[in-house]
Amino acid sequence: MVVKVHGPAYASCSRRVLACLVEKEIEFDIVPVDLLKGEQKSPEFLELQPFGVVPVIQDGDYTLYESRAIIRFYAEKYRTQGTDLLGKTVEERGVVEQWLEVEGQNYHPPIYTLVVQLLFHPKLGLPVDQKIVQECEEKLGKVLDVYEERLSKSKYLAGDFFSLADLTHLPFTHYLVNDIGKEHLVRDRKHVSAWWDDISSRPSWKKVLQL
């Protein structure tokens, strides 16, 4: 069954899902959703995703949304196919879940706001709130200090294996390093910097960026 991914391939949360599908060697088709035209708020789309955001997957008659739920679903459904992204034991998966939650609860809020302020606001002709930018940069820096300590002890966040915990960081860290002039937050931290070079040079991520 070819998985349908509703959402533009360039959207950050679509990219999280696509990176997982490529790692798991799962075939997919991208169903375009024009965000600028507001297609994600159309009645047809809201039937699939009632919050009106991308991505959503359809796999036969199974529909699922929330990118971090979708990646967990495919990592588990195709456990033995492609890259193992959950660890070998329930204890390893626990640590993967811990860092997935750290990303969702600690890392994502400040990096998301930075990207909105510094990438999307200028494109939309909206002002940039420098006070918010400064606060978020400080918050993100403190989170990355914990990552630096962690990554000085293990190659990846959940241990010595690449997992969903790392993969989930790809889309927004890509913006941070490449698009908003805040690369120093990664580069000033030796182990975070090496980790970023490692995970962002995976063939799966390079493929996703070309879609």
Next chain:
Amino acid sequence: MVVKVHGPAYASCSRRVLACLVEKEIEFDIVPVDLLKGEQKSPEFLELQPFGVVPVIQDGDYTLYESRAIIRFYAEKYRTQGTDLLGKTVEERGVVEQWLEVEGQNYHPPIYTLVVQLLFHPKLGLPVDQKIVQECEEKLGKVLDVYEERLSKSKYLAGDFFSLADLTHLPFTHYLVNDIGKEHLVRDRKHVSAWWDDISSRPSWKKVLQL
């Protein structure tokens, strides 16, 4: 092995973990952490939880933090003991994960801010920002409109079974209904109201509130 839960039993994220442990019939001891004295920022605690927040569990020599990761870990580790909280199939677990993520990404941010503004600020002698309160109430209302539609079609969020998707909502919705004068957000929505009465009257939650 008796699980050690570091964190006061009254803290909302500790309660999320404790509700899961009770549902799964897992023995635990609570190791008090005095948040008012700042013990969560002590060097000893930061060794366990580098972000300096509760809860953390220790299970033999296994340590895990992030409440939503801990509940996934125990729901999976003791799959066949106590209440099944993940669904019977990988597809059911996918839907559980979807609603866990909806809680973490859509429900939690506005309800957390409401609780901070309306419960904690007055206790700490800080001013309440009514503009923030109004914005968060509107955001939460829109999220609850989606819940109302969902719960008109299935008894619980992930289907016709109580799961982690419901359990994760208990701590902050308890504040919403009981402590900050915003009960109407639940009571004005028939299916959300019935769902809340159902999940908050489970023996596990009553026990957690008494700890």
